[in-house]
Amino acid sequence: MTSKLTNGVTAGRLSSAALNANFTDLHAPYDGHEARVAADRCYFCHDAPCMTACPTSIDIPLFIRQIATGTPEAAARTILEQNILGGMCARVCPTETLCEEVCVREVAEGKPVEIGRLQRYATDTLMQKNAHPFVRAASTGKTVAVVGAGPAGLACAHRLAMLGHDVVIFEARAKSGGLNEFGIAAYKSTEDFAQREVDWLLRIGGIEVRHGQRLGQEITLQGLREDFDAVFLGMGLAGVNALRLDGADKDGIRPAVEFIADLRQADDLAKLPIGRRVVVVGGGMTAIDAGVQAKLLGAEEVTIVYRRGKDAMAASEFEQDLAAQKGVRIIHNAAPVGVEGNGSLTAVRFAYTETVDRKLVTLDEGFTLAADQLFEAIGQSLAGVPEDLDVLGGKILVSETGLTSVKGVWAGGDCATGGDDLTVTAVAEGRDAAMDIHATLMGAAG
Template sequence: MDRLGSGIQADRLSPEQYAVNFSDLHPRLDKHEALVAADRCYFCYDAPCMTACPTAIDIPLFIRQISTGNPLGAAKTIFDQNILGGMCARVCPTETLCEQACVRNTAEDRPVEIGKLQRYSTDIAMETNRQFYQRAASTGRRVAVVGAGPAGLACAHRLSMHGHSVIVFDAREKVGGLNEYGIATYKATENFAQREVDYVTAIGGIEIRNGQVLGRDFTLADLTAEFDAVFLGIGLAGVNGLGIEGEELNGVEDAVQFIAALRQAKDKSEVPVGRRVVVLGGGMTAIDAAIQAKLLGAEEVTICYRRGKESMNASGYEQDLAASNGVIIRHWLAPKRILGKDGAVAGIELGYTKAENGKLVGTGETGIIAADQVMKAIGQTFATSGLGSLRIEAGRVFTDAEGRTSVEGIWAGGDCVGRGEDLTVTAVAQGRDAAESINRQLAAGAQPAAAVA
């Protein structure tokens, strides 16, 4: 237990090392690399990769367009289904979605690099500011979108395409939600999240109002009275607590907040990190926090997960990425208490666990890991305040397949609903589909809210 109480410090590395550590994880393919990668595609008629994509992008088509020297055409094919295709190309777990389904993904071969090809084409379109969509003639209808994350932005863009005016309300100072605050810095470099927001909102007809919190600055009743429809894309605002002794010590923090602070830091050297860091959890947040702690200069980073490797929500690729960055992953360990010294973290006691008759139980054995920083990444919670009479099931907003909630005129999508995985690409699909549902209802002749008033 040496170095207990050594503290959390900033500026552990040289400026050059920070620049290297937080550079682009997968730099964009050049033209030759893209053509070679595209040439590996079989252009399957019943492409399983397309079925595996939550936004149903016509993957064989856009890859064929790249192979024939038409990256802008490929970008339009992608944006037709996923207007946030640039970010999804960077953060989608393609290894468990489209690339896992690729027919070339065999023991003897590797899948087509679909994610990299998607980035290649969408980056070209965004860098040249090639816009593919124009607003339809104004319908005179106004829609409120609460939450400017992937679901909200996708919904707003599709509604604007149909000629509706959209007001987006967001609690934070910057637009983007998870894409701006929750993505590992090395996955989306050079302020990409904000550049994508600018690209998406360039269609016009979308007004952003920052610093607006549902339940504090406005209510659902206010929105339904003023607007013709409402879409909720409010994400998950809460973080699960450990409920153990020592959780209040200095050096214990939420991994989500750590990632957000790092994302917003203009100078990575100003972000403090411990020498010995323990991250609790088994999902993508745990992996992202652990890797970035190591990149900030932590000497030892350990992920502790209460179940086995096969139960971790983080993909095998992400687990391997963590290991390649020097992160230690230990399984079958559950936190018992956090040890302190002079009010700060000094270590953590964990209990060994096992699966018994399908249930997780403790073995009675415990161990201690020295640490001066403990990060909690054991899941986020949904804050239901301000939702009035909306039906909540399993801690999320209940919706049907079109995103309609239990209250007439209100739709929802993204992490706040109980459908699909908590992924950026899933949120985009739900926002897009809800917008189409809203448009159908408005086109059916529902009276504008102003006329009703």
């Protein structure tokens, strides 16, 4: 039985059985035999290009050799020494544009070693044994505040705790995980894996998490600097860029990140409303995740519209192909210019675009798409920057080791300059900042 909400936006378009089938694992996990067969394809390159392409510099040939020789737990430790969120990264990392793209097998044969699935096999094997491979060092007596329990904050906190520091994580939401919990397509991380990974990570000890603590409200940077020996900012990008169109306040228009978060937190997908005709504006991973999941929820027509060409899309070619396979249409070189409807959305107007001398030019010709739901996926921004922190391009300016313009304050992940907005990059930045914080604190202690 469906429950109509407004203008064609309805819950229960598909049965619970159909929804469960649609939102199963995107890539089925390897069993032990499959993993060893896949591992045997690796050439174990001495100067492996896959390792260079990994933002966290995991020794990929080593961990694959460990799988091939029947020691997946050792392989997991090799992974987790560099990337403590290796389990999630194995699920969501765009391996097709990183390690697997440069795999010698890919270059020679067009079929890489499936590094991501092998990484998942190793880390899942270890986690299923309820084991934590690291032990805390003796207490240093130093305390560090970490703002944000997302990938950067968790990676930073774990490394600091492992080195003997006491860490308090301040998280604005009611649950930890950040992007991994709220911002990734549900078919990429099933069975509540994000929370299980957080719980496993915290077993290192020495980390306290306080939820409902937002920087600038319940806590301040000045207060944290006074109460702790160092501060790491990893709060991500909480602000959402909105379409500046007349009538953009109509019912049926909302940020794609809100839709994805609602879906990830839904106890029953059959109760989640979706339109009959859905339009997504944007060209990144969020746009693809929103479009594909709208289709999987039962939307009849889903169209992603991006203002530039296919090659300019931030979403990988694999993700674009996945959308097409799921029945999502992608239109390039078009930008929204208006919305129609009396109270509720009925259509979105677009103008064609072209790039002239690297500048986007809007043409007079255009088209209209019927729509009862529009998801905005045109980027996010920093919700607020504490005073005294230098900013570049809307993000906190940091050094190579994550140090900000304020003494004793580091930053990493999406809120900081330095890398692309990927989970694996955020982990690397959190880890590296932790090492610099440790060196600074212990140097000060000496």
